[in-house]
Amino acid sequence: MLAATGPLGLTGLSGSAPGVSVTGYTLGGGIGWFSRKDGLASDSVRAIDIVDAGGEPRRVTPESDPELFWALRGGDGDFAVVTALELDLFPAPVLYGGRVIWPEPRTREVYDAFLEITAEAPRELSVWINRLQPPGTSPMVTLDLAYLGEAAQAEDLLARIDKIGGAIVDSRGVIPVADG
Numbered sequence: 001m002l003a004a005t006g007p008l009g010l011t012g013l014s015g016s017a018p019g020v021s022v023t024g025y026t027l028g029g030g031i032g033w034f035s036r037k038d039g040l041a042s043d044s045v046r047a048i049d050i051v052d053a054g055g056e057p058r059r060v061t062p063e064s065d066p067e068l069f070w071a072l073r074g075g076d077g078d079f080a081v082v083t084a085l086e087l088d089l090f091p092a093p094v095l096y097g098g099r100v101i102w103p104e105p106r107t108r109e110v111y112d113a114f115l116e117i118t119a120e121a122p123r124e125l126s127v128w129i130n131r132l133q134p135p136g137t138s139p140m141v142t143l144d145l146a147y148l149g150e151a152a153q154a155e156d157l158l159a160r161i162d163k164i165g166g167a168i169v170d171s172r173g174v175i176p177v178a179d180g
């Protein structure tokens with residue numbers, strides 16, 4: 001979907017993993033890099049084509065069936081088989097982001113930086129903290145970052161990260177929205 005909307009300067013409210021289906025993500029609510037600014041993916045749904053429990057195809061909108069429309073947007077696949085979604089699109093921003101990874105002994109410092117950055121973060125900035133230990137590796141702490149705006153502003157907002165030191169991966173940079 002994003003490959004088609006990108007050349008028009010538009011984007012949908014995507015999640016963090018390209019392997020997740022648009023439908024499954026949206027039916028589950030859908031929280032991603034755009035959510036702090038533009039809302040959940042499920043909030044961008046205009047209409048839903050379904051096959052209902054009786055095997056009948058139907059188009060569900062807030063006007064045609066408000067309760068089913070509400071339940072589908074967050075209730076996963078419990079209420080109908082979804083065959084199409086009609087979604088709002090949004091102007092595609094410049095997207096700055098990436099992942100920074102430190103060895104586990106840096107966790108205290110990374111948490112402190114995370115708390116400081118997120119206490120004042122504008123709606124355009126999302127920061128996720130994770131502890132990772134892929135099989136056969138030592139534990140690590142990561143910050144996943146996305147800023148819906150220019151790189152220079154993002155670098156200012158994230159300057160606190162540079163004081164930590166010891167990062168083993170730092171992929172921060174401008175990225176195409178379709179790759180976000």
Ligand SMILES: Cc1cc2nc3c(=O)[nH]c(=O)nc-3n(C[C@H](O)[C@H](O)[C@H](O)COP(=O)(O)OP(=O)(O)OC[C@H]3O[C@@H](n4cnc5c(N)ncnc54)[C@H](O)[C@@H]3O)c2cc1C
Nearest residue numbers: 015016017020021023024025028030031076077080081082
């Ligand atoms: C690597 C990874 C990263 C993720 N990142 C995020 C994230 O950033 N933000 C976030 O909000 N979530 C995230 N998730 C969670 C993800 O959105 C949910 O697990 C989602 O339900 C997966 O949907 P799927 O269709 O790909 O999977 P499936 O397992 O195929 O489906 C999941 C559910 O959706 C239902 N469903 C799927 N398609 C239909 C359909 N056409 N009609 C009716 N029901 C249907 C299924 O019945 C099932 O209950 C992530 C998951 C993974 C694995």
